Amino acid sequence: MDRRIKTILRAGITDELVTVRGWIRTRRDTGSFSFLEVNDGSSLANIQVIADKTLENYDREIIRLSAGCSVIVTGLLQKSPAKGQDVELNAESVEVLGWADPDTYPLQKKRHSLEFLRTISHLRPRTNALGAVTRVRSRLSFAINTFFQEREFVQVHTPVITTSDCEGAGEMFQVHATGEKDKNNKPFFGSQAGLTVSGQLQAEVYALALGQVYTFGPTFRAENSNTSRHLAEFWMLEPEMAFCDLACNMKLATDLLKYVLRDVLENCSEDLALFNSFIEKGLLQKLQDVVEKDFVHITYSAAVEKLSSLKDIFDFPVQWGIDLQSEHERYLTEKVYKCPVIVTDYPAGIKPFYMRLSDDGKTVAAMDILVPGIGELVGGSQREERLDVLTRRMVEAGIDIKEYDWYLDLRRYGTVPHAGFGLGFERLVQFVTGMSNIREAIPFPRTPGFAPC
Amino acid sequence: MDRRIKTILRAGITDELVTVRGWIRTRRDTGSFSFLEVNDGSSLANIQVIADKTLENYDREIIRLSAGCSVIVTGLLQKSPAKGQDVELNAESVEVLGWADPDTYPLQKKRHSLEFLRTISHLRPRTNALGAVTRVRSRLSFAINTFFQEREFVQVHTPVITTSDCEGAGEMFQVHATGEKDKNNKPFFGSQAGLTVSGQLQAEVYALALGQVYTFGPTFRAENSNTSRHLAEFWMLEPEMAFCDLACNMKLATDLLKYVLRDVLENCSEDLALFNSFIEKGLLQKLQDVVEKDFVHITYSAAVEKLSSLKDIFDFPVQWGIDLQSEHERYLTEKVYKCPVIVTDYPAGIKPFYMRLSDDGKTVAAMDILVPGIGELVGGSQREERLDVLTRRMVEAGIDIKEYDWYLDLRRYGTVPHAGFGLGFERLVQFVTGMSNIREAIPFPRTPGFAPC
Numbered sequence: 001m002d003r004r005i006k007t008i009l010r011a012g013i014t015d016e017l018v019t020v021r022g023w024i025r026t027r028r029d030t031g032s033f034s035f036l037e038v039n040d041g042s043s044l045a046n047i048q049v050i051a052d053k054t055l056e057n058y059d060r061e062i063i064r065l066s067a068g069c070s071v072i073v074t075g076l077l078q079k080s081p082a083k084g085q086d087v088e089l090n091a092e093s094v095e096v097l098g099w100a101d102p103d104t105y106p107l108q109k110k111r112h113s114l115e116f117l118r119t120i121s122h123l124r125p126r127t128n129a130l131g132a133v134t135r136v137r138s139r140l141s142f143a144i145n146t147f148f149q150e151r152e153f154v155q156v157h158t159p160v161i162t163t164s165d166c167e168g169a170g171e172m173f174q175v176h177a178t179g180e181k182d183k184n185n186k187p188f189f190g191s192q193a194g195l196t197v198s199g200q201l202q203a204e205v206y207a208l209a210l211g212q213v214y215t216f217g218p219t220f221r222a223e224n225s226n227t228s229r230h231l232a233e234f235w236m237l238e239p240e241m242a243f244c245d246l247a248c249n250m251k252l253a254t255d256l257l258k259y260v261l262r263d264v265l266e267n268c269s270e271d272l273a274l275f276n277s278f279i280e281k282g283l284l285q286k287l288q289d290v291v292e293k294d295f296v297h298i299t300y301s302a303a304v305e306k307l308s309s310l311k312d313i314f315d316f317p318v319q320w321g322i323d324l325q326s327e328h329e330r331y332l333t334e335k336v337y338k339c340p341v342i343v344t345d346y347p348a349g350i351k352p353f354y355m356r357l358s359d360d361g362k363t364v365a366a367m368d369i370l371v372p373g374i375g376e377l378v379g380g381s382q383r384e385e386r387l388d389v390l391t392r393r394m395v396e397a398g399i400d401i402k403e404y405d406w407y408l409d410l411r412r413y414g415t416v417p418h419a420g421f422g423l424g425f426e427r428l429v430q431f432v433t434g435m436s437n438i439r440e441a442i443p444f445p446r447t448p449g450f451a452p453c
Numbered sequence: 454m455d456r457r458i459k460t461i462l463r464a465g466i467t468d469e470l471v472t473v474r475g476w477i478r479t480r481r482d483t484g485s486f487s488f489l490e491v492n493d494g495s496s497l498a499n500i501q502v503i504a505d506k507t508l509e510n511y512d513r514e515i516i517r518l519s520a521g522c523s524v525i526v527t528g529l530l531q532k533s534p535a536k537g538q539d540v541e542l543n544a545e546s547v548e549v550l551g552w553a554d555p556d557t558y559p560l561q562k563k564r565h566s567l568e569f570l571r572t573i574s575h576l577r578p579r580t581n582a583l584g585a586v587t588r589v590r591s592r593l594s595f596a597i598n599t600f601f602q603e604r605e606f607v608q609v610h611t612p613v614i615t616t617s618d619c620e621g622a623g624e625m626f627q628v629h630a631t632g633e634k635d636k637n638n639k640p641f642f643g644s645q646a647g648l649t650v651s652g653q654l655q656a657e658v659y660a661l662a663l664g665q666v667y668t669f670g671p672t673f674r675a676e677n678s679n680t681s682r683h684l685a686e687f688w689m690l691e692p693e694m695a696f697c698d699l700a701c702n703m704k705l706a707t708d709l710l711k712y713v714l715r716d717v718l719e720n721c722s723e724d725l726a727l728f729n730s731f732i733e734k735g736l737l738q739k740l741q742d743v744v745e746k747d748f749v750h751i752t753y754s755a756a757v758e759k760l761s762s763l764k765d766i767f768d769f770p771v772q773w774g775i776d777l778q779s780e781h782e783r784y785l786t787e788k789v790y791k792c793p794v795i796v797t798d799y800p801a802g803i804k805p806f807y808m809r810l811s812d813d814g815k816t817v818a819a820m821d822i823l824v825p826g827i828g829e830l831v832g833g834s835q836r837e838e839r840l841d842v843l844t845r846r847m848v849e850a851g852i853d854i855k856e857y858d859w860y861l862d863l864r865r866y867g868t869v870p871h872a873g874f875g876l877g878f879e880r881l882v883q884f885v886t887g888m889s890n891i892r893e894a895i896p897f898p899r900t901p902g903f904a905p906c
Contacts, residue, residue: 041663098868210494415551
């Protein structure tokens with residue numbers, strides 16, 4: 001019967017006639033037969049095929065097989081005498097479907113740099129490392145969906161094309177239809193539209209109707225930043241909860257992170273072991289620690305006090321009122337506490353208008369979660385639910401409140417305390433895989449000057 | 454303790470002191486108390502609250518409550534003597550959080566047309582019908598993810614921003630960064646980028662590495678079509694399987710549809726009952742039939758033969774070689790077979806270049822699945838895996854093969870038979886909810902001239 005390699009290896013199936021379909025990783029010849037390592041993408045591990053010289057196409061085809069060729073192998077599974085594997089496949093037939101000319105196929109057996117692999121984004125998922133990242137990313141995505149569905153959150157697909165600009169930052173891509181200006185000089189959507197920078201405001205609409213919702217989809221930044229931390233297109237998870245304050249928000253984010261890490265530790269152990277060996281030593285222990293240990297919670301003011309006492313460590317000196325830089329965030333989580341740190345109660349002046357102003361009049365009910373190696377992984381807040389305060393904050397921020405009348409309606413009619421956060425999904429993938437460049441964390445990275453395929 | 458209304462009603466909890474947080478749907482006064490219908494979005498059903506005149510804020514606040522006001526009610530759950538409900542909540546306190554001025558709040562107690570509700574897309578999820586659609590959509594999304602994860606498919610987040618145009622149709626939105634032309638006259642991504650019309654080609658990249666994948670995300674059409682069937686932004690599910698032919702593709706699509714319908718019939722029975730009563734009579738039976746009955750499979754040629762024998766029924770006459778119109782598709786599934794119909798083997802001339810050319814040289818290994826009320830719900834094919842045939846078909850279609858060199862690499866190196874399909878998610882939501890206009894099937898519809906919020 002047809003079997004995927006993962007199933008065979010996991011169950012240690014022997015004495016069964018199976019058909020395996022996949023791609024050659026390596027071929028090694030002995031006097032009387034060849035070893036073929038075959039991978040079908042179901043797992044990191046290959047199955048070892050023994051192809052005897054007596055096979056009818058041995059001299060004509062099998063001896064020419066090289067990395068990347070596609071094959072269908074039928075044979076008997078048997079206990080393997082070799083070290084490091086329990087099962088091998090004794091081929092009765094090896095059908096070659098597609099060749100991969102070793103003179104031109106870029107993925108020959110040797111280690112390729114991640115930089116090089118980015119230039120062949122249509123082939124890099126065929127490598128061990130990027131294949132593993134893809135499987136882990138998929139599992140993380142499913143774990144996120146499962147976490148929220150178990151808690152009866154409703155998933156809301158907020159729009160990509162929008163006429164709102166959540167951050168007020170203006171770094172949006174613009175969207176045009178071909179020739180829309182030719183017809184009647186009106187934009188396709190009636191007014192200028194762009195690609196969303198956050199689904200939060202729309203998620204608030206649904207939280208204030210259905211109670212607990214989340215949106216999980218692509219978001220965009222038109223910033224001309226060519227760094228290892230930025231993408232023009234990335235996925236963001238944004239839950240939003242009615243009747244929820246900052247403490248409830250912190251708890252949900254903490255529970256979520258522990259849940260998804262526990263899930264991938266259980267379900268992606270083989271792929272994580274690869275990262276632990278070749279990408280980030282100590283990765284498994286780091287993830288285990290986050291699952292088991294409490295997160296530290298400090299206020300922004302306490303963080304500033306701690307950081308400003310340290311001299312000559314930072315490029316940017318720390319004082320109350322500044323936005324924490326990545327170097328500060330990482331120092332807190334990596335050097336001071338050595339675990340995830342939740343920083344709350346940031347100065348109102350450095351945070352967006354929708355965050356709830358605290359009674360001190362100076363800070364907002366914001367939270368960031370910082371993790372080792374990444375810095376900020378989660379950013380969230382309780383939202384300003386008071387119509388008068390929100391209106392004042394929007395006017396102060398220079399926002400045209402007429403354009404956000406729909407958003408103010410949410411406070412005019414049945415307003416309630418509510419909160420939510422955003423989690424940059426690629427940063428989570430980086431945290432779990434140890435990949436230091438965000439371009440390895442997404443199938444087809446989009447960055448300035450670069451959007452192939 | 455805090456409880457969501459769904460939990461209370463489902464479990465029939467009584468004799469427990471609970472706190473419920475939600476929004477008033479209606480208030481009705483008697484001599485000595487008021488009935489408050491409270492909804493928290495967790496389910497269609499409200500909980501009935503009994504607010505006694507003796508409550509301290511009765512005259513000051515409770516008597517002024519109207520649709521849309523937000524409240525926190527604490528009280529004892531008790532068996533209800535009233536018909537149609539098992540449990541009611543005897544309030545010990547009713548805290549009012551937010552008012553909703555009945556003179557201006559649009560959602561007063563009366564039926565609003567779906568057309569009117571579209572003009573207040575930030576409030577419409579607060580209605581029974583649109584709240585129910587949102588819950589069903591969320592459940593369908595999760596059922597899709599669960600179906601594929603159970604079968605060990607890997608989810609791949611294919612990009613929204615792309616320089617490829619899968620259909621070769623050219624109806625893409627263009628993406629620009631503000632001022633990108635000012636700097637050095639070069640587009641942000643190096644070459645002209647647009648919003649994806651399909652993730653298929655990128656999904657093929659991953660299927661030919663990992664075996665079985667799916668992409669599920671937003672896709673775009675810049676067509677100026679203001680109909681009940683078209684959106685500028687919609688969600689599409691696209692699985693892609695290596696080592697899979699047309700028969701395997703048909704089986705997967707059939708299994709998927711039966712699985713997700715069975716799932717929502719089990720998990721969204723209350724919401725579906727609403728649609729069955731008020732939106733589409735017979736909806737539940739229709740869905741049950743799809744789960745239980747076999748789908749009919751006919752070839753395009755057989756369909757044309759059947760349809761062309763019918764005179765004076767169609768606006769567009771049928772003959773071999775034409776693309777089937779919605780009226781033809783719906784006639785087949787609604788009148789001829791009264792069940793889902795899989796039509797296969799379409800003329801090559803009306804299908805895209807990537808569909809596999811059959812041995813007859815005239816047809817391709819394509820399939821569409823037609824369902825009653827919708828017409829085409831699924832469209833897929835076996836892909837052309839032969840480099841020479843694919844190249845020829847692309848040249849014939851006028852495609853610049855240099856731009857698709859990466860796609861041809863998938864056939865140069867380890868090509869295998871593979872197949873996949875696309876399912877328009879909003880059409881599935883329409884099929885399940887009975888909503889006749891696609892704008893009810895998505896939270897924030899984007900159509901020509903319309904993208905509020």
